[in-house]
Structure formats: structure tokens, C-alpha cells
Amino acid sequence: MAGNNVVIIGGGIIGLAVAERAARAGRGVVVLEKEEDWALHQTGRNSGVIHAGPYYKPGSLKAQMCVEGNASMRRFAVENGIPHEFTGKLIVATSEKEIANLKELERRATANGVPTRWLSAAKAHEFEPHVSCVAALRVETTGIIDYGAVSRRLAETAAERGAEMVLGAAARAIRSENGKIVVEHSKGVVRADVLVNCAGLQSDKVARMAGLRPAARIVPFRGEYFHLSKEKEHLVQGLIYPVPDPELPFLGVHLTKMTDGSRHAGPNAVTALGRESYSWAKMNIPEALGDITYPGFLRMASHNIPVGVAEVLRSFSRKRFADSLSRLVPGIEARDLTPSPAGIRAQAIARDGKLVDDFLFELGPQQVHVLNAPSPAATSALVIAEHISRKAGLLDS
Structure with a gap:
């Protein structure tokens, strides 16, 4: 070519x-x-995270390109004076039933060449004193940047x-x-x-x-974000993530220190009613009908009804959103959250209903x-x- x-x-x-x-x-x-x-x-409209690569299937393009991309983005930031910081992050298991999936992330990280450390709850508190967990995975090469x-x-x-x-x-x-x-x-x-x-x-x-x-067809998923109040910023030192659902490509609602020093919370993942519908009030009916009647979307949605309902309920309830965050860091309440601009993920879905991973x-x-x-x-x-x-x-x- x-x-x-x-x-x-x-x-x-x-x-x-x-x-x-x-x-x-x-x-x-x-x-x-x-x-x-x-x-x-x-x-x-994203979290501004330089990812390290522990999530992705070994051998996948995501795994290969994330590890290389992490290093190249660091070099680019240094050479061009782009605000950034390598804070590291914690992926935390908040219950014993999440340990197996956290171990799988550790295995993937090792296979992908991503340095990690397994931490007890006590050791996790050395990095994030206010986190609630039974164990955590420390990923040192995660950073934040202004994309x-x-x-x-x-x-x-x-x-x-x-x-x-x-x-x-x-x-x-x-x-x-x-x-x-x-x-x-x-x-x-x-x-x-x-x-x-x-x-x-x-x-x-x-x-x-x-x-x-x-x-595949692009189906938009809106991720809603909040800023954490100044009074509660001290609860989050760097980046705190939950153990994600291994069947879904979304990482779950997390807490992120931003390059301006503020703390970001989110995103959830709800089907957007239009490719650029950044709120429930803004929708594109023809696009939405095309997306939600796409056979691949219907097959995917039929297998994820409980997850989808939970995400929609959380979208309409700041208390539910805060409750998700307080599983990671107790003490975060609805009154501590101020809406921040939402983002939309362009997620490809195959006709058989599989999310392109x-x-x-x-x-x-x-x-x-x-x-x-x-x-x-x-x-x-x-x-x-x-x-x-x-x-x-x-x-x-």
C-alpha cells in the first residue's frame, strides 16, 4: 500500500x-x-491515566501496545514538557471472593512484563491509608497525564x-x-x-x-464522572481501582488523582442514546434506535441484564455512585461528589454479541x-x- x-x-x-x-x-x-x-x-474526556497493562490478555495487541505505549508516553511527556506523574496504583480486593480474579490480574501482569507487588491489607495502607481491602496489587508503572x-x-x-x-x-x-x-x-x-x-x-x-x-458496530457507552470534594481529597493519595469483572472490558468505578491535584471518581458504564449523547437529556433517537436494535447489541444486552440495570440505577442515584466508591474508600458520601464532564467509550460489538476485547x-x-x-x-x-x-x-x- x-x-x-x-x-x-x-x-x-x-x-x-x-x-x-x-x-x-x-x-x-x-x-x-x-x-x-x-x-x-x-x-x-477520560481519566487521564497512563495504563501499565495488567488487565489485558497476554499476546493481545492491547497487552503488547500498552506496555510499549506506557514507556513511549513517558518519553513524550518528558521531551515535550507535558504535565504527568507516575503515581502507581492499587487494584484492591474488597472481599475474599475477589482474590481469585486479583490473582488472575497478577498472572496476566507477569505474562505481559508489568511489574507488580502483591500486598496485604496492612501493606496497602502504606500507600493508601484510607483504603478498604483484604489484599491489593500494586502497579508501580501506572501514571497520570493531560491527554x-x-x-x-x-x-x-x-x-x-x-x-x-x-x-x-x-x-x-x-x-x-x-x-x-x-x-x-x-x-x-x-x-x-x-x-x-x-x-x-x-x-x-x-x-x-x-x-x-x-x-463490528460501534455502540457508545457513557461513563459519568464526579469530582471529589476538597474536604475528602486527602482520602485518596494516588489511583485506587476495584477488581474488574473479567467478562467485561470496563475497569469499574475508580478513584484517580488528576494532574491538577484534584481527585476524579468514575466512570460507570451505561448505554448512551447516541454516539455523542453525554447526558440522558441529550439524545440522538435515530442513532440510538440503530444501536440498540443492532443484533449484536441485543445479544450482548440479553446476557448482561443485571449489570446493565445496576449501571442505569447508579447513573440516576448519586448515593449509589458514592456507595460504590465507599466500598474502596469508606467515608465518601453523595454530598462529596460534584458532577464532572462525562465521556463516551466507542465500544465495538460483533454481530454475535461479543464485545470486541x-x-x-x-x-x-x-x-x-x-x-x-x-x-x-x-x-x-x-x-x-x-x-x-x-x-x-x-x-x-
Whole structure:
């Protein structure tokens, strides 16, 4: 798939990282972003965590790219003066029945090359004096960062190297013409040798626009966040996570120290009524109907009714949200939580109802489509960009 000119649809952290990498290789680059600024969706609305990689199945792309991505993001932050801190984190078992799953995380971490330490409750209190647990896994290489700042720097660097960065440019049509990929957008037309689709929440729609029949459909899951009150910030020193459900790709409601010193709580995971529906009040009925009537979603939902109901109830009850947090750190109450902007996870679901558990890339003629890149995609963005750039033939072999 040789070519020295690429059009990238999507200006989140992955699209911007691909633009920077391709521009650094001397390629002609055009980035089309439908919003009026960079990284306004998944990238700019997450917990800001540099993940270490203990969760992911050994041998998966997530496992490989997270470990490499952790190191590359650390280097990028240092070289570019991006606010960050390697706080480490605790994954805590709050009851004996969670020990087996915590042990499985320890096994995966070892297989993935992630350094961890098994801690007793007493040892866990040396890191988090107020945590409630029977045991914990300490992950030293977890950090926090401002991914919005990372994205802005990637955009600046790509532009400095000659990339054309176009905001407010929504893709309208994609076709092949005389050996070129032609993208019609709201501000004009771009012709390129290669198309890279990094459209996140809209990635499956872009793939269909380009003539593909993607193997999975994006279904949006909204994650709601809260800020912890100043009076309770002292209860959380770094990052505190529960033991996640091994059958689901979500990590559970957790507590996170942010780069500005505040403490973030969340997210839950409820089906969003639209790809960009950041609250129950904002919905896109045609999109929602398309998503929830998709056979894969119906199959997935039918097997997860109790979990889904619990998440919806927690979405409508700050007390339930606080109760989830107080399992980790007793003393957190509903009055200690102030709403923070929600995020939406672009989760790919296959037609058989299985949640796509790994990064998913699909190729078309002169095309690379990123069709599943949720967490730890931000952590792994620079490594993913290298991977995509090679698949697209944008780097010299």
C-alpha cells in the first residue's frame, strides 16, 4: 500500500499521532476533524491515566501496545514538557471472593512484563491509608497525564512538519478515483494515496462510507464522572481501582488523582442514546434506535441484564455512585461528589454479541480503519500510530 500522501479522518489522539508520525517520515498529510478543536471526545474526556497493562490478555495487541505505549508516553511527556506523574496504583480486593480474579490480574501482569507487588491489607495502607481491602496489587508503572495537552502538542508538531490540519471538516463521501482516495468534506475535497480512519465514535460509519462492511458496530457507552470534594481529597493519595469483572472490558468505578491535584471518581458504564449523547437529556433517537436494535447489541444486552440495570440505577442515584466508591474508600458520601464532564467509550460489538476485547484494525483498498480503540488506546497512541503507519505503507521499510 505504497503512497506518500495520506488523509486522516479524526483528530483525536490516535489520528494526531498518525499525522505526526507520517509527517515526520516526510509524507504529505491532511487531517480532517469535524469539530472546531482537537481531541474533544474520547481523548479529552477520560481519566487521564497512563495504563501499565495488567488487565489485558497476554499476546493481545492491547497487552503488547500498552506496555510499549506506557514507556513511549513517558518519553513524550518528558521531551515535550507535558504535565504527568507516575503515581502507581492499587487494584484492591474488597472481599475474599475477589482474590481469585486479583490473582488472575497478577498472572496476566507477569505474562505481559508489568511489574507488580502483591500486598496485604496492612501493606496497602502504606500507600493508601484510607483504603478498604483484604489484599491489593500494586502497579508501580501506572501514571497520570493531560491527554488534551498531548494531543495539542501532536497537532502542533504535525503542522510544523508540513501536515495540513483542517478543523470543522466533516467527511461527507469517500470514493476511489483514478488510483486515489477522494474524500468530500464540509470544507472541500481531498485526494490522497491512502485513507486512515481514526474517527472513534464514528469509525464504523466512516468505514461503511468508504465501502467496507466492518466486522463490528460501534455502540457508545457513557461513563459519568464526579469530582471529589476538597474536604475528602486527602482520602485518596494516588489511583485506587476495584477488581474488574473479567467478562467485561470496563475497569469499574475508580478513584484517580488528576494532574491538577484534584481527585476524579468514575466512570460507570451505561448505554448512551447516541454516539455523542453525554447526558440522558441529550439524545440522538435515530442513532440510538440503530444501536440498540443492532443484533449484536441485543445479544450482548440479553446476557448482561443485571449489570446493565445496576449501571442505569447508579447513573440516576448519586448515593449509589458514592456507595460504590465507599466500598474502596469508606467515608465518601453523595454530598462529596460534584458532577464532572462525562465521556463516551466507542465500544465495538460483533454481530454475535461479543464485545470486541482487543484493538481492531481493518484494511480496505488503500485504506486502514481503526474500528476498536478504547482504553488503553490513549496510553498506546504513539505505538498504535507506528503500527497504522506501517500498515498504510507510510514508513520506509
